[in-house]
Amino acid sequence: MNSLGIDIGGANLKVSNGKDNRIIYFPMWKKASELKDKLKEISKEFGAEKAGIVITAELADVFKSKREGIEYISKVCREIFKDVYFLDVEGLLRREIDDPLKFCASNWMASVSFLLNEGFRDFLFIDIGSTTTDLIPVKDRPLAEKTDFARLQRKELVYVGVLRTPVFYILKSFEGADLCPEYFAITADVFRITGEIREEDYNCETPDSAGKSVEDCMRRLARTVCCDLEELGELNVRLLAYKAKKAMIRILQREIKEKLYEYNLKNVLACGIGEFLISQICNCVRLSEKYGDASKPFPAFAMSKLVEKV
Numbered sequence: 001m002n003s004l005g006i007d008i009g010g011a012n013l014k015v016s017n018g019k020d021n022r023i024i025y026f027p028m029w030k031k032a033s034e035l036k037d038k039l040k041e042i043s044k045e046f047g048a049e050k051a052g053i054v055i056t057a058e059l060a061d062v063f064k065s066k067r068e069g070i071e072y073i074s075k076v077c078r079e080i081f082k083d084v085y086f087l088d089v090e091g092l093l094r095r096e097i098d099d100p101l102k103f104c105a106s107n108w109m110a111s112v113s114f115l116l117n118e119g120f121r122d123f124l125f126i127d128i129g130s131t132t133t134d135l136i137p138v139k140d141r142p143l144a145e146k147t148d149f150a151r152l153q154r155k156e157l158v159y160v161g162v163l164r165t166p167v168f169y170i171l172k173s174f175e176g177a178d179l180c181p182e183y184f185a186i187t188a189d190v191f192r193i194t195g196e197i198r199e200e201d202y203n204c205e206t207p208d209s210a211g212k213s214v215e216d217c218m219r220r221l222a223r224t225v226c227c228d229l230e231e232l233g234e235l236n237v238r239l240l241a242y243k244a245k246k247a248m249i250r251i252l253q254r255e256i257k258e259k260l261y262e263y264n265l266k267n268v269l270a271c272g273i274g275e276f277l278i279s280q281i282c283n284c285v286r287l288s289e290k291y292g293d294a295s296k297p298f299p300a301f302a303m304s305k306l307v308e309k310v
Contacts, residue, residue, distance in 0.1 A: 003050040005303030007107045010060045014297030018304045021294045025203045028060035039080045050083040052307030054107040070100035089146040105148050107299035108134045112142045114302035123267040128274030130163035137263040155255045162274035163188040171244040179224045183207050189217035193241035253281045271298040
């Protein structure tokens with residue numbers, strides 16, 4: 001039976017059958033009612049009746065609570081797949097969800113469980129995606145906290161990513177001017193300008209609903225200091241982009257260094273669409289070197305491998 005790993009997130013559906021790996025932009029806050037049709041389409045395309053599911057979309061504000069989100073998403077999954085398993089935050093594959101709160105934001109556990117099965121032992125696992133960055137210390141077992149709130153407290157969940165983070169959140173000022181706390185530009189604009197993501201990698205909506213060319217991105221970034229592109233000039237916009245990138249590097253570098261010191265770890269395993277940025281911060285094993293493009297939707301890839309053995 002063909003099987004799939006699926007990471008159902010708030011902004012994306014990550015899908016893998018172990019060979020074909022995809023990230024599908026699917027804003028749950030807008031499209032929750034379309035989830036059944038989308039999963040049916042995915043199941044048919046991949047010819048899969050068996051699936052391993054991790055859920056991080058329970059926080060989408062279309063749901064009144066995390067419990068409601070988990071119950072809704074798991075119900076849809078059971079309607080689509082004849083044989084379906086859900087992973088809880090303890091790393092257990094379960095057919096039934098007894099306590100929905102044990103299944104919230106479990107995608108990092110899928111990745112770490114798979115890597116432990118692969119023979120990796122003491123390491124800091126880093127998954128940097130469109131919206132967030134996971135920093136998971138592992139010493140024969142994952143040592144991270146089990147809820148998003150606790151992981152935020154311990155800086156094991158850092159709410160910055162390479163696509164959807166508003167620029168004013170990571171960079172506070174430019175040339176003496178405070179950046180405006182408006183939704184003018186996001187980190188996808190920054191990394192398009194620095195040349196580190198392609199237009200097709202910019203797979204979320206733009207803040208102004210305009211295009212994703214470098215010029216479009218520069219126009220948006222100029223607005224963060226109340227300028228248009230003509231007024232600020234291309235050279236200054238590029239400088240602004242590089243300063244924003246450096247600010248993001250500083251944020252992540254500080255937390256990575258702290259985790260390596262706290263747990264006396266030397267090895268870093270990095271994945272996600274922002275893997276390129278981690279390799280600029282510290283010495284790391286880029287999981288793309290071992291697993292190819294499965295590194296981008298790594299939790300889904302990991303789930304595809306975990307359910308193969310069930």
